[in-house]
Amino acid sequence: MAKKLLLEKAHVPGIRYYDTYRREGGYRSVEKTLKMPPADIVEEVKKSGLRGRGGAGFPTGMKWSFISKPEGVPRHLVCNADESEPGTFKDRYLMEFIPHLLIEGMIVSSFALGSNTSYIYIRGEYDWITDILEEAIAEAKKNNWLGKNIQGSGFDCEIYVQRGAGAYICGEETALIESLEGKRGNPRIKPPFPAVKGLWERPTVVNNVETLAAVVPIINNGAEAYAAIGVGKSTGTKLISACGNINKPGVYEIDMTISVEEFIYSDEYCGGIPNGKRLKACIPGGSSVPIVPANLLLTTAKGEKRLMNYESLSDGGFATGTMMGSGGFIVLDEDQCIVKHTYTLARFYRHESCGQCSPCREGTGWMEKILKNIEEGRGQMSDIDLLWDIQRRIEGNTICPLGDAAAWPVAAAIRHFRDEFEWHVKNPELCRTRNYGLAHYADPIHVPVTA
Amino acid sequence: MADEVKNFKVTIDNISIDVAPGTTILNAARMIGGDVTPPAMCYYSKLQGSGGKCRTCLVEVAAGSTADPRPMPKLVASCRTTVMDGMIVKNITSDKVIDARNGVVEFLLINHPLDCPICDQAGECHLQDLGYDHGKESTRYKFARRTFVREDIGPYIQLHMTRCILCYRCTYVADQITNKRVHGVVDRGDHAAISTYISKAIDNDFSGNMIDVCPVGALTDKTFRFKNRVWFTKPVDAHRNCETPGCCGKATLWLRGDEVFRVTARKDQWGEVQSYDGKTGWICNTCRFDKKKTSDWIVEGLTSISRHSVIGANKYKTLEMPHETVQKVMHGVRPKLLMDIHNVSEVNNPNIHLSELERPAKGTDFKKASQHPVNEDKAEQEAQFGKTEK
Numbered sequence: 001m002a003k004k005l006l007l008e009k010a011h012v013p014g015i016r017y018y019d020t021y022r023r024e025g026g027y028r029s030v031e032k033t034l035k036m037p038p039a040d041i042v043e044e045v046k047k048s049g050l051r052g053r054g055g056a057g058f059p060t061g062m063k064w065s066f067i068s069k070p071e072g073v074p075r076h077l078v079c080n081a082d083e084s085e086p087g088t089f090k091d092r093y094l095m096e097f098i099p100h101l102l103i104e105g106m107i108v109s110s111f112a113l114g115s116n117t118s119y120i121y122i123r124g125e126y127d128w129i130t131d132i133l134e135e136a137i138a139e140a141k142k143n144n145w146l147g148k149n150i151q152g153s154g155f156d157c158e159i160y161v162q163r164g165a166g167a168y169i170c171g172e173e174t175a176l177i178e179s180l181e182g183k184r185g186n187p188r189i190k191p192p193f194p195a196v197k198g199l200w201e202r203p204t205v206v207n208n209v210e211t212l213a214a215v216v217p218i219i220n221n222g223a224e225a226y227a228a229i230g231v232g233k234s235t236g237t238k239l240i241s242a243c244g245n246i247n248k249p250g251v252y253e254i255d256m257t258i259s260v261e262e263f264i265y266s267d268e269y270c271g272g273i274p275n276g277k278r279l280k281a282c283i284p285g286g287s288s289v290p291i292v293p294a295n296l297l298l299t300t301a302k303g304e305k306r307l308m309n310y311e312s313l314s315d316g317g318f319a320t321g322t323m324m325g326s327g328g329f330i331v332l333d334e335d336q337c338i339v340k341h342t343y344t345l346a347r348f349y350r351h352e353s354c355g356q357c358s359p360c361r362e363g364t365g366w367m368e369k370i371l372k373n374i375e376e377g378r379g380q381m382s383d384i385d386l387l388w389d390i391q392r393r394i395e396g397n398t399i400c401p402l403g404d405a406a407a408w409p410v411a412a413a414i415r416h417f418r419d420e421f422e423w424h425v426k427n428p429e430l431c432r433t434r435n436y437g438l439a440h441y442a443d444p445i446h447v448p449v450t451a
Numbered sequence: 452m453a454d455e456v457k458n459f460k461v462t463i464d465n466i467s468i469d470v471a472p473g474t475t476i477l478n479a480a481r482m483i484g485g486d487v488t489p490p491a492m493c494y495y496s497k498l499q500g501s502g503g504k505c506r507t508c509l510v511e512v513a514a515g516s517t518a519d520p521r522p523m524p525k526l527v528a529s530c531r532t533t534v535m536d537g538m539i540v541k542n543i544t545s546d547k548v549i550d551a552r553n554g555v556v557e558f559l560l561i562n563h564p565l566d567c568p569i570c571d572q573a574g575e576c577h578l579q580d581l582g583y584d585h586g587k588e589s590t591r592y593k594f595a596r597r598t599f600v601r602e603d604i605g606p607y608i609q610l611h612m613t614r615c616i617l618c619y620r621c622t623y624v625a626d627q628i629t630n631k632r633v634h635g636v637v638d639r640g641d642h643a644a645i646s647t648y649i650s651k652a653i654d655n656d657f658s659g660n661m662i663d664v665c666p667v668g669a670l671t672d673k674t675f676r677f678k679n680r681v682w683f684t685k686p687v688d689a690h691r692n693c694e695t696p697g698c699c700g701k702a703t704l705w706l707r708g709d710e711v712f713r714v715t716a717r718k719d720q721w722g723e724v725q726s727y728d729g730k731t732g733w734i735c736n737t738c739r740f741d742k743k744k745t746s747d748w749i750v751e752g753l754t755s756i757s758r759h760s761v762i763g764a765n766k767y768k769t770l771e772m773p774h775e776t777v778q779k780v781m782h783g784v785r786p787k788l789l790m791d792i793h794n795v796s797e798v799n800n801p802n803i804h805l806s807e808l809e810r811p812a813k814g815t816d817f818k819k820a821s822q823h824p825v826n827e828d829k830a831e832q833e834a835q836f837g838k839t840e841k
Contacts, residue, residue: 355643362558393554
């Protein structure tokens with residue numbers, strides 16, 4: 001049984017409420033940090049090797065140290081709870097069951113960054129969680145963990161919850177800031193980065209829910225203890241929200257040393273694939289990361305066992321690897337159609353593109369239409385190359401990473417499953433009645449198709 | 452003397468230029484001018500915050516600066532990236548840039564109606580220019596193009612959303628030079644549209660400037676719609692004493708004969724409204740829509756139009772006539788024969804219709820005619836050919 005840091009107390013009855021949470025050792029980290037100089041907390045987070053849990057995996061301590069500190073300008077901490085990536089639902093679990101863990105992490109982080117007003121920007125669809133969080137904030141405030149002069153330390157901090165209106169793009173940090181300011185959620189052009197000019201042109205740090213929650217065990221147990229868990233630059237524990245064709249979908253806390261194979265097949269985690277079906281493909285980090293076929297998922301191109309951590313999952317680059325992403329682990333069995341799946345994702349990105357920059361606005365819609373044609377047996381061979389060309393011209397040419405996020409799934413699907421696309425084109429009647437099946441996607445030796 | 456600000460040296464397509472710190476790559480390239488200047492569809496130097504959206508101005512940064520000569524991993528929007536000392540930029544010398552730009556142009560055009568033949572913007576449309584430079588002769592887009600229901604946004608401006616490329620320039624105009632913005636971008640993605648807040652009419656003294664900043668035919672002048680093609684009109688610079696605060700009173704009149712078809716702000720070589728003494732020369736709606744008589748204006752002279760523009764056809768401001776070289780060659784002797792052939796020649800008498808001569812013509816046919824004055828000539832001819840009418 002792997003060590004749990006975030007979900008350790010998740011099943012204690014009544015942990016949602018302050019009294020139970022406090023009795024179980026909650027808010028110890030705040031007591032500890034209020035006596036520390038803020039710079040030491042940043043140093044501690046740096047030492048822990050904690051990486052942003054929202055998807056990009058940028059070292060959190062480093063991000064915190066970038067925040068500029070001009071005289072007389074307030075700074076802000078914003079918690080990104082706009083968890084909208086298809087396949088990702090770990091933050092929801094955390095906020096719904098142990099809201100105080102997030103509040104505690106936010107108080108510590110606010111103190112470290114010098115933010116007296118912090119915000120939780122929550123996804124509009126999570127309306128009931130807004131109530132849970134606000135209740136938790138009220139309880140914390142009643143017990144003087146928030147408000148003026150917290151626990152007699154002289155530090156003031158308020159946390160406000162702001163609901164989004166249901167836009168995926170508002171999970172991008174600068175779009176989130178725009179939306180929080182009450183504007184249209186269009187990503188900003190960087191630089192300036194939020195650490196210099198963020199919310200209301202003030203220095204701002206935007207962190208994921210899980211990242212901020214992870215600060216609590218780092219402070220409680222010390223950075224060394226946190227860094228000791230995991231391997232290499234993948235330290236600590238990671239929440240994985242597993243879904244798709246598995247026996248036990250749900251949120252799991254892993255320590256990033258287990259293999260992908262173990263994660264899918266062991267009873268402790270996903271519990272294997274139902275109905276004796278075979279594994280065909282997997283998206284290990286939320287819909288935006290490249291999809292990989294079974295053979296490349298379980299072993300790297302070098303033939304090593306692939307592990308559930310940042311380095312191992314991205315081993316081989318995009319040619320043969322994928323990404324850790326936000327931990328939205330989607331498993332596809334042999335009955336799933338990659339073309340339909342790619343079409344579904346393309347439809348999502350087309351719907352969620354903010355429409356600000358041309359390649360993403362026009363390209364996502366175009367890709368969706370072509371994929372729909374192929375899926376419905378109206379495609380042509382040239383469409384596959386055209387898709388590749390479109391995604392290539394979106395990727396890297398947009399303001400924010402949504403363009404990349406829309407391009408990668410299409411690119412990866414064509415890269416690894418080109419023959420399935422071609423089968424769809426060649427068998428326009430058949431593809432509407434049955435799926436391509438597993439084919440060779442689980443065969444041990446795989447030569448990636450270069451499109 | 453205080454320390455002078457050290458200029459940054461930036462090299463764009465192997466051409467170096469010293470620019471002030473804080474200058475964007477695009478503006479540095481504009482200082483060099485010519486082909487190294489990336490096209491810009493959304494950036495507008497006079498509108499704060501504009502740019503970065505259309506992605507046509509993407510360039511490759513081959514070296515970030517002298518201090519940190521690493522190349523930038525992605526292509527950057529030159530309109531929003533400031534130069535660093537020793538930066539090396541590749542625009543038309545980079546295949547990556549050309550490929551990306553062609554891609555962006557393709558993206559911009561897939562949903563554009565391409566109704567140039569009936570679009571008032573044709574001839575002065577930036578998307579048209581961009582399409583000529585980077586577009587393909589045919590499209591790879593096989594689907595129905597996106598269309599929008601036409602919306603009425605007031606008495607002066609016609610919104611034709613189907614043509615819009617969502618550059619956001621008009622929203623910046625409304626934010627920055629009118630006192631209240633009532634329009635904006637609604638919805639998102641490829642169905643995003645410019646619209647007013649619940650079909651409110653745009654009614655503001657400076658709203659007409661949105662027409663000038665629109666790079667395509669999405670916002671056109673209702674008082675000029677379908678009146679004339681821009682290349683048939685003659686642009687002249689004119690001014691009047693406008694009493695509207697904030698209006699510069701300097702405009703371009705688009706004439707046909709003495710009739711003023713259209714009034715716009717004066718534009719510079721980048722298609723942007725010109726600045727006077729550091730202030731942008733926006734004009735008010737009174738000047739733009741109500742002063743449509745030449746007597747309202749003091750005409751300064753022909754507007755200088757780029758010779759590459761279709762508008763400039765046949766109306767160059769400094770038209771250089773071809774030099775007559777014959778006189779020079781003949782050392783000042785006026786060649787009579789070439790100058791006034793009919794009056795001088797004894798052969799080519801205009802009163803003789805060659806086609807009416809009996810063929811083959813004889814030398815005497817001409818001799819006779821040239822010896823007689825015109826009036827008698829007719830009688831002579833009648834005598835010769837007989838009175839055919841009778």
